[in-house]
Amino acid sequence: MGWTGVDFDGTLADYLPSQGNQLGRPLAPMVQRIKTWLSAGKEVHIFTARAETSSGVIAVQHWLLAHGLPKLAVTNVKDSQMTALWDDKAIRVVKNTGKPCYVCAGVNCFSAQEGKILTDC
Structure with a gap:
C-alpha cells in the first residue's frame, strides 16, 4: 500500500529562515488533510531534514502530539514504499x-x- 510523505517546514508548519530550529505554527489545511488520510487508513510519514538528528525527530513528534496529530514516523529517507511526497520545494x-x-x-x-x-x- 505504501506511505505518503509530508514535508514539515513550509508544508505542515510555517517556516521562516529567521526562526532557525524553532518549530513553526501548524498549517491547518495540511493538518486536516493528514487527519483525513489517517482516518481513511492511509500511512503518513513526516519527511524532513530535521530527521538528521534524534533530537529533531523527537521535537517533530512532540509538535505533532501538541497539535492534535498522532506520533507519526519522522524520516529523511525516501524508500521504495513512498507513494507520494507533499513538499513546498518539490x-x-x-x-x-x-x-x-x-x-x-x-x-x-x-x-x-x-x-x-x-x-x-
Whole structure:
C-alpha cells in the first residue's frame, strides 16, 4: 500500500529562515488533510531534514502530539514504499523523461526566491 510523505517546514508548519530550529505554527489545511488520510487508513510519514538528528525527530513528534496529530514516523529517507511526497520545494518531473511537468493543476511556472527555484502552481 505504501506511505505518503509530508514535508514539515513550509508544508505542515510555517517556516521562516529567521526562526532557525524553532518549530513553526501548524498549517491547518495540511493538518486536516493528514487527519483525513489517517482516518481513511492511509500511512503518513513526516519527511524532513530535521530527521538528521534524534533530537529533531523527537521535537517533530512532540509538535505533532501538541497539535492534535498522532506520533507519526519522522524520516529523511525516501524508500521504495513512498507513494507520494507533499513538499513546498518539490518540482514535479514527468516519470522517465527528466522533464518538468508544465500542466500540473493547469498552471505551473517557476519562480526564483533567494536563489531557489520553486513552482507556483
